[in-house]
Amino acid sequence: MTTGFARIARAIERIDAANAEDPNRASFGGREYPAELLYAMRMTEWLRRLVPDASEPLRLAVRCQHLRRWAIPRSQYPATRAGYLEWRSTLARFHADEAAAILRDVGYDEAAVARVQSLVRKERFKADPEAQALEDAACLVFLENDYVDFARRHEDEKVLHILARTWKKMSDRGRAAALELAPGLPERERVLVERAVGGSQQTEQGGTPPG
Numbered sequence: 001m002t003t004g005f006a007r008i009a010r011a012i013e014r015i016d017a018a019n020a021e022d023p024n025r026a027s028f029g030g031r032e033y034p035a036e037l038l039y040a041m042r043m044t045e046w047l048r049r050l051v052p053d054a055s056e057p058l059r060l061a062v063r064c065q066h067l068r069r070w071a072i073p074r075s076q077y078p079a080t081r082a083g084y085l086e087w088r089s090t091l092a093r094f095h096a097d098e099a100a101a102i103l104r105d106v107g108y109d110e111a112a113v114a115r116v117q118s119l120v121r122k123e124r125f126k127a128d129p130e131a132q133a134l135e136d137a138a139c140l141v142f143l144e145n146d147y148v149d150f151a152r153r154h155e156d157e158k159v160l161h162i163l164a165r166t167w168k169k170m171s172d173r174g175r176a177a178a179l180e181l182a183p184g185l186p187e188r189e190r191v192l193v194e195r196a197v198g199g200s201q202q203t204e205q206g207g208t209p210p211g
Contacts, residue, residue: 007106007107007108008056008059008060010106011060011102011103011106011108012060012063014102014105014106015040015060015063015064015067015099015102016037016040016063018067018068018098018102019034019036019037019039019040019066019067019068020034020037021034021068022034022035022036022037022068022069022070023070024036024070026038026039035070036066036067036068036069036070039066039141040062040063040064040065040066040067042141042144042145043062043063043065043066043137043138043141044059044062044063046136046137046140046141046144046177047059047062047133047134047137049177050133050136050137050140050173050174050177051133054130054133055130056112057112057115057116057119057130058119058130058133058134060099060103060116061099061116061119061120061130061134062134062137064095064098064099064102064116064120065095065120065134065138066095067094067095067098067099067120068094068095068098069091069095071094072087072090072091072094074087077090092120092121092122093121095120095121096116096117096118096120096121097117099113099116099117099120100113100116100117103116118131119131119134120134122134122135125169132171132174133171135169135170135171135174136170136171136173136174136177137174139166139169139170139174139178140174140177140178140181142166143166143178143181143193144181147163147185147189148185148186148189150162151188151189151192152189156192159192159196160192160195160196163192163193163196163197164196167196167197175197178193179197182194
């Protein structure tokens, strides 16, 4: 049975191999990657920046947070808010179960497997610092890599709504990192971030978002 560094290396190798089967592609730095493999790499990089001394379960959970996501497409669920929430709930269980199978196979005990599953499902993320760190990483991956394209496909009101929800989910540490990204955004997208952040801060202080 592998232990220590060899075990986590083997687990990540297996997680990456599973995500490398993604038929969807994404480009970065002039190279093309399976989309979910690139997402996992980006999650790991943000975790490294936010929590350099992250625990082994957290490092594993971040790597497999979208494990084989393409297997359950959004199109299988109604195009409604309820359908979206059902899809996300199903995915969280699916990712956790897929991760558990890999981790057991490479020699993790049930306590470690259960911890990774809990983190992947982001249970009690506002009360669990590690689950919050995972949520921060996910929000930052979105803001750094997907936000601009998303914003260009939607009206301001929709974008502001999503940004406000994203901001609400983040910790102070995650928000600080997000604000460091803002100056590098195109003008419209930067202004929308500033508006969303300002509205969220007023709401948290008991005010109302700007109209």
